[in-house]
């Protein structure tokens with residue numbers, strides 16, 4: 001690559017302080033605070049074209065120089081030795097950009113990743129992105145309520161002693177952030193189980209207390225290889241809908257049935273097809289054969305009870321218990337492992353967890369670890385890429401954008417937005433610029449519904465709503481490239497219908 005030549009050309013705009021690359025894209029930091037213009041791009045591209053080399057500027061904007069902390073202009077570009085490669089890249093890139101959750105996240109102002117001074121695996125969620133994440137949490141809180149879960153809260157860090165007792169220090173250390181402070185070792189949590197166990201152990205428990213069902217929406221930190229990090233799909237920091245059920249061996253089956261049924265409802269909501277695998281006892285298993293038999297039988301009976309087909313992965317369970325893994329298929333036929341239901345004898349043993357049985361004897365409970373959505377961030381990336389960012393109404397950060405045709409309808413539009421907002425609908429008004437441009441912006445921002453308000457709507461007290469291209473509740477069935485239809489509603493009907501669709505998480 002002709003990086004030096006590019007650098008030399010860029011020096012005519014500003015001194016190049018730093019450079020780097022992400023995948024095939026190169027970036028250069030220029031020592032200037034003046035924003036780069038379209039003319040800058042064109043002149044750079046032309047200079048290289050004359051030399052039969054091909055450069056395409058993708059983006060430019062201000063950034064902070066990580067050494068000096070001063071503002072610089074960062075330019076992103078790709079460079080090729082021939083035009084054919086550049087053309088091919090351009091076609092691939094534009095297709096990828098319509099789906100890539102990283103691109104959609106930035107385009108819609110939902111989240112971004114700032115590699116330079118924050119870190120590659122550490123996404124930053126903007127207000128609108130947090131709406132999506134919180135809506136998923138709201139969904140899971142409802143599911144948890146039905147399962148009889150109680151929410152707990154635990155800190156992000158704990159003494160290394162805890163991670164030593166749980167076995168993570170020994171078996172999982174490579175993926176953990178561990179450091180020393182004031183002569184003591186500490187670790188950032190990669191999982192929540194050891195902390196939930198301390199809540200269980202806080203007081204004596206009897207068979208009458210079980211099952212105990214803890215849930216936490218917790219941010220965990222895992223040091224993935226930097227080459228494996230990808231947008232919000234594979235990160236260092238992620239939020240789990242994490243659950244720990246503490247049960248007697250006899251209760252495994254009943255609890256697992258409930259968990260599978262609850263998970264099925266969640267997949268149905270998103271229209272996901274799924275497949276289930278049961279991983280059984282490996283060679284290095286711990287715990288007695290009797291426990292393994294009970295646990296495997298419990299999981300098999302549960303799967304039989306909910307009448308789902310499953311594959312057995314012989315010997316693929318973890319050393320501390322058999323597990324059920326659920327994979328869902330997105331509409332690009334990619335399989336994602338979301339739900340895991342893991343039975344565990346190991347941690348109850350390590351932490352000497354116990355309950356008093358009917359005869360007054362101390363017994364070890366079994367732990368069932370599970371998460372339905374898994375990493376909320378990864379789940380978001382799946383639904384964003386599956387739907388090209390066209391999220392269902394209830395998940396959309398902006399559910400409705402009202403566009404008055406001209407200033408005469410501005411007041412009507414503003415009142416409509418105020419009324420809807422007061423009822424909890426995420427509505428906004430856009431009245432600046434040409435109507436075509438505003439419609440285009442609403443499409444680019446992936447707003448769920450667009451209402452254009454003209455003279456007719458004001459006179460008739462109606463709302464003319466168009467769903468943007470192909471949005472459907474059911475992400476799996478989302479058809480892309482189909483023009484949405486426009487429907488007129490009396491104002492009051494519209495509000496009621498919208499509120500109902502939002503509440504029921506159904507199509508509008």
Ligand SMILES: [Zn+2]
Nearest residue numbers: 191192193369
């Ligand atoms: Zn766990």
